[in-house]
Amino acid sequence: MRGNIDGDPMTTGVMIGNVPLGAEHETAIIAPVLGSTLDELKAEAHAALDAPVDILEVRLDHVLAASQASPATAKERAYAALQGVSEVASSLPLLATIRTAREGGEWDVSDDVYAELLCSITSSGLAHAIDVEVARHPAAISVILDTAEKSGLPVVLSRHFFDATPTREEMLAMLEYMATLAPADRAVAKLAVMPHTPEDVLALLGAGLEARNRLEHALMAIAMGRLGRVSRLAGGVFGSDACFATVGPESAPGQPSARALAALLER
Numbered sequence: 001m002r003g004n005i006d007g008d009p010m011t012t013g014v015m016i017g018n019v020p021l022g023a024e025h026e027t028a029i030i031a032p033v034l035g036s037t038l039d040e041l042k043a044e045a046h047a048a049l050d051a052p053v054d055i056l057e058v059r060l061d062h063v064l065a066a067s068q069a070s071p072a073t074a075k076e077r078a079y080a081a082l083q084g085v086s087e088v089a090s091s092l093p094l095l096a097t098i099r100t101a102r103e104g105g106e107w108d109v110s111d112d113v114y115a116e117l118l119c120s121i122t123s124s125g126l127a128h129a130i131d132v133e134v135a136r137h138p139a140a141i142s143v144i145l146d147t148a149e150k151s152g153l154p155v156v157l158s159r160h161f162f163d164a165t166p167t168r169e170e171m172l173a174m175l176e177y178m179a180t181l182a183p184a185d186r187a188v189a190k191l192a193v194m195p196h197t198p199e200d201v202l203a204l205l206g207a208g209l210e211a212r213n214r215l216e217h218a219l220m221a222i223a224m225g226r227l228g229r230v231s232r233l234a235g236g237v238f239g240s241d242a243c244f245a246t247v248g249p250e251s252a253p254g255q256p257s258a259r260a261l262a263a264l265l266e267r
């Protein structure tokens with residue numbers, strides 16, 4: 001297991017499987033797998049086995065959208081995807097993400113179906129953490145968070161802006177809001193924005209750093225695209241505890257490869 005940056009056992013932060021995330025720990029590398037079929041997902045998971053990856057993010061929205069899953073069939077498809085990935089990469093913790101169309105993902109789904117499916121996944125024991133979009137209806141978020149708490153499953157609270165970058169104050173407020181939703185030993189607060197100017201990137205980094213100083217939660221503050229790439233490569237300096245990096249196709253613009261990131265982080 002990775003210890004903290006001084007090599008001591010973990011004292012703070014959140015565990016995703018056996019991987020600690022938090023201010024005291026090395027930046028974790030999370031690789032998305034986003035195949036549209038079970039075979040594609042498995043091939044991407046296989047590629048992660050030879051790469052410097054700590055956690056796999058299973059982007060279930062791709063397989064759900066490609067199979068045109070109905071609310072009735074979605075659970076079966078999501079379970080099959082998680083089972084398939086975990087058979088191939090049994091050593092890696094799985095973060096289950098349903099990135100909805102409203103936040104730049106593939107699956108267009110109602111809040112009710114979103115909540116029901118994430119609750120089922122939580123109770124299934126097939127994932128080590130789930131991603132929860134905090135912009136969903138408060139009732140949906142609340143039922144998911146209650147279920148995760150009962151199951152002791154960590155959550156990655158997330159918010160995306162694919163077209164723009166809110167102000168530094170707005171971004172800080174969003175991270176602070178996320179931190180009110182679940183305790184620091186069970187949650188990560190994550191914000192991803194699209195910068196259009198270097199000042200946007202600075203605002204994102206500033207918000208992340210200020211959040212690091214104010215909050216106990218593990219954080220991820222991401223500026224997407226080419227302009228924002230510095231936020232991924234140097235995120236650890238500014239308060240990000242993990243970085244999404246690829247072993248196959250990228251799941252958002254600007255992600256480095258897991259190998260390039262690991263080389264930069266000297267690990």
Ligand SMILES: O=C1C[C@@](O)(C(=O)O)C[C@@H](O)[C@@H]1O
Pocket residue numbers: 032057059097099131158160190192222224244251252253255
């Ligand atoms: O939320 C995120 C962050 C992300 O959008 C990124 O910019 O790296 C990639 C997504 O796969 C993940 O769910």
